[in-house]
Amino acid sequence: MTSVLQAQGLGRKYGKRWALRECTIDIPAGHVVGLVGPNGAGKTTLLKLASGQLEPSAGGITVLGGRPAGGPAQLAKVGFVAQDTPVYAGLSIADHLRLGARLNPRWDATMARERIARLGLDPTQRAGKLSGGQRAQLALTVGLAKRPELLILDEPVASLDPLARREFLQGLMEATVEHKFSVVLSSHLVSDLERVCDFLIVLVDSRVQVAGEVDKLMATHHRLTGPRRDPDRLPADQHVVSARHTDRQSTYVIRTDAPIHDPAWTVTQLSLEDLVLAYMDKHTADRRVALEVQR
Amino acid sequence: MIWLTWRQFRGSAAMMAALLVLLAVALALTGPGLAADYSAGIAACTQDNTCDRFYDQFLGGHDTEFMALTLVVLLLPALAGLFWGAPLITRELEAGTHLLVWNQSITRGRWLAVKLALTGLTAMAFAGLCGLMVTWWSDPLDKSAAEGLALMAPLVFGARGIAPMGYAAFAFVLGITVGMLVRRTLPAMALTLAVFAAIQLAMPLLVRPHLMSPVTATFELGRTNVDNLNIPQDGGALPRVSLNSAVPGHLGSWVLANNLLDPSGRLIPASGEGAAIKVSTTSGPCAPSAGPGEGCIVEINRLGYRQQATYQPLERFWPFQWMETGIYALFTLGLTLLSFRWIRRRLS
Incomplete structure (x- = not known):
C-alpha cells in the first residue's frame, strides 16, 4: 500500500522554540486520519508542513510521493481547509466556486453546485454573512470539489456547535465514501474524531506519542488495575503509557502486543478517549515530576 | 487567477477610473481656453516687451x-x-x-x-x-x-x-x-x-x-534674476542686491546655486559687511532721490556685477x-x- 504522508525526523522551529520535532510517521493511503493533541501541541505546524505552507527546519516530508507545494501538480493533489475555515468575506458563494473552477484543473463543478444546493445555501450570498457552520461547509466544498487525493483539514469543527459539527463530519464522510480519497484532520477533542477516524496520531508537546490504525491501537492498549507495584517490575514487553498510584493500588495504561496473563491485574478495555488522555496524562505527569525535582 | 484578481480589484479600480475620467473631462474643458489665453497674452506682451509681467500675472491667476x-x-x-x-x-x-x-x-x-x-x-x-x-x-x-x-x-x-x-x-x-x-x-x-x-x-x-553635470554661467542683472534691490534711505550706506532662483533667458530651469559676483569676479556673500554693492548712493542712478527702478540695476550691471548661477536647464526635462x-x-x-x-x- 502506498503512503500519503511520510516524515523522517521532521522538525520545525519558530525562533528557538521547536513547534514540532523528531516526527517520523508513515500514513498509508485510504485512511481517515485523526491528528489529536492539546492546543499548541504542533498539530497546525504538522499540517502546514504537509500542505507546503511551511518549510521544515529539520528532516524531510513527502506527501503523495512529492514535495509539499512543490508545484501546481502537487498542489492539485492536496486539498487544505485551514483553521477557522477562512473564506473571502467580500465574495459570494458562487464567486468562491468560480475561484475554485479557475484555479484547479480537476475542479468538479457539478459536485460543488449540488453540494451547495443540498446544504440549502444561496449562491448569491456573500461569504462574510454566512454562519460559522455554513462558512465551514463552503470551505469544505471548495476543498472537496478540487478532487484532491489527500484532503487536510485543520481543526475544521473547532468553532462549530454540536449539530453543525455532526453535519460537517457527516458530509465529509459521505464524500470520502463516494470519491475515495485520504483525509487528515486535526482536533483537540477525541470525541470529534472518534466517529470518523480509522487511523490516529497523538501529538503532545511537539512530539508524536503514538500513531497507528485505531483498531490496532485499541487492541494493544490496556488498563491494568491491581495492588501497588513499581513500573520496573512489569514485564519487558509492556510499555507504560501512564501510571497512577494510591497507597495500596496501582493503575497502569500499557501498550503490549502480547496477551496479559498476570492474575493480579484486573484488565479493562480502554475507550479511544481514555487512550488519548493516557498519552496526554503521561506527559503532564512527567512535567509534574520535573517541577518537583526542580523545587 | 486573472479573473480572481479582477474580481477582488474591480471595485477600487472602477472608483479610481471614475475619478480620473472626471479629472480628464475637467481638464479637457478648461485646457484649450487656458492655452488660448496664453497665446493671446504672449502676442500682446512681445510687442511692448512686458512678458515678465505677463508671466507673473498669468501664473498668479491660476x-x-x-x-x-x-x-x-x-x-x-x-x-x-x-x-x-x-x-x-x-x-x-x-x-x-x-x-x-x-x-x-x-x-x-x-x-x-x-x-x-x-x-x-x-x-x-x-x-x-x-x-x-x-x-x-x-x-x-x-x-x-x-x-x-x-x-x-x-x-x-x-x-x-x-x-x-x-x-x-x-x-x-x-x-x-x-x-x-x-x-x-x-x-x-x-x-x-x-x-x-x-x-x-x-x-x-x-x-x-x-x-x-549642471551648467554654471554668469548673467547680467535684470528683472528676471534680481529679486530685491535694497537702497538704504538714510544715505551713506551701500545698497544690497538679493537674487531670484532664476536665470534670464532660461525660464523653467532649476537653479541649484545662485551667487552675486563683484566686478573682479569674486563672490559676494549673501549678507553681512561684504554683501554691499560698492556704488555711489549719494548721486547718480542709485541715489535715493533717483527713485526706485531700473536705473540703479543698469548702473550696477555697468560696473561689472554679475549673477553666477549653477543650474539644470529646461532642455534637459525629457532626458x-x-x-x-x-x-x-x-x-x-x-x-x-x-x-x-x-x-x-x-x-x-
Whole structure:
C-alpha cells in the first residue's frame, strides 16, 4: 500500500522554540486520519508542513510521493481547509466556486453546485454573512470539489456547535465514501474524531506519542488495575503509557502486543478517549515530576 | 487567477477610473481656453516687451489649480502604494485567506505574478495618464513659471511627464514588500508612506541634481534674476542686491546655486559687511532721490556685477524624466525580485 504522508525526523522551529520535532510517521493511503493533541501541541505546524505552507527546519516530508507545494501538480493533489475555515468575506458563494473552477484543473463543478444546493445555501450570498457552520461547509466544498487525493483539514469543527459539527463530519464522510480519497484532520477533542477516524496520531508537546490504525491501537492498549507495584517490575514487553498510584493500588495504561496473563491485574478495555488522555496524562505527569525535582 | 484578481480589484479600480475620467473631462474643458489665453497674452506682451509681467500675472491667476493638480499627481503614486500595494498581502494574511488561495492548484509565485502585474500595471497606467494629462493642461503655466515653480524645480518636475508612472510602480511594489515584512495592514501602510516620502525627498535633494553635470554661467542683472534691490534711505550706506532662483533667458530651469559676483569676479556673500554693492548712493542712478527702478540695476550691471548661477536647464526635462523613471524602474525591479523570493521562502 502506498503512503500519503511520510516524515523522517521532521522538525520545525519558530525562533528557538521547536513547534514540532523528531516526527517520523508513515500514513498509508485510504485512511481517515485523526491528528489529536492539546492546543499548541504542533498539530497546525504538522499540517502546514504537509500542505507546503511551511518549510521544515529539520528532516524531510513527502506527501503523495512529492514535495509539499512543490508545484501546481502537487498542489492539485492536496486539498487544505485551514483553521477557522477562512473564506473571502467580500465574495459570494458562487464567486468562491468560480475561484475554485479557475484555479484547479480537476475542479468538479457539478459536485460543488449540488453540494451547495443540498446544504440549502444561496449562491448569491456573500461569504462574510454566512454562519460559522455554513462558512465551514463552503470551505469544505471548495476543498472537496478540487478532487484532491489527500484532503487536510485543520481543526475544521473547532468553532462549530454540536449539530453543525455532526453535519460537517457527516458530509465529509459521505464524500470520502463516494470519491475515495485520504483525509487528515486535526482536533483537540477525541470525541470529534472518534466517529470518523480509522487511523490516529497523538501529538503532545511537539512530539508524536503514538500513531497507528485505531483498531490496532485499541487492541494493544490496556488498563491494568491491581495492588501497588513499581513500573520496573512489569514485564519487558509492556510499555507504560501512564501510571497512577494510591497507597495500596496501582493503575497502569500499557501498550503490549502480547496477551496479559498476570492474575493480579484486573484488565479493562480502554475507550479511544481514555487512550488519548493516557498519552496526554503521561506527559503532564512527567512535567509534574520535573517541577518537583526542580523545587 | 486573472479573473480572481479582477474580481477582488474591480471595485477600487472602477472608483479610481471614475475619478480620473472626471479629472480628464475637467481638464479637457478648461485646457484649450487656458492655452488660448496664453497665446493671446504672449502676442500682446512681445510687442511692448512686458512678458515678465505677463508671466507673473498669468501664473498668479491660476496658481490654485496649478498647485492642486501638481499635488494630485504627486500624491497618486503614494496612494497606489498605500491602498493597493500594502494591503495586497497583509489583507490575505489578516483574514487567513492566503491559506485558502495558496492551496488551490496554483503556486504562490504565480498568484503574486498575476496580482502584481495586473494591479501594478493599472496603478502605472492611472498615474501615467494623470501625469500626462496634467502635463498637457499646465503647459502654458509651466512656460510662465520660474523659481520654485519652474518646470525643472523639484516640486513640479515630479508631477509632469512620465515620472509619475515610475513613482507609482515603485510605490506599489514597495507597499507589497513592506506588507510582506510587516504582515499587518495599518503598520504596513504607515511604513510604506514613510519610506516612499523619504525616497521622494532624497531623490531631488541627493540624486537628481547630479544626473547630468549642471551648467554654471554668469548673467547680467535684470528683472528676471534680481529679486530685491535694497537702497538704504538714510544715505551713506551701500545698497544690497538679493537674487531670484532664476536665470534670464532660461525660464523653467532649476537653479541649484545662485551667487552675486563683484566686478573682479569674486563672490559676494549673501549678507553681512561684504554683501554691499560698492556704488555711489549719494548721486547718480542709485541715489535715493533717483527713485526706485531700473536705473540703479543698469548702473550696477555697468560696473561689472554679475549673477553666477549653477543650474539644470529646461532642455534637459525629457532626458531627466527618462533617467528618473529608469531609476525608479530599477528600484521596482529589485523589490519585485525580493518579494518573489520572500513569498516562496518565508511567508506562510
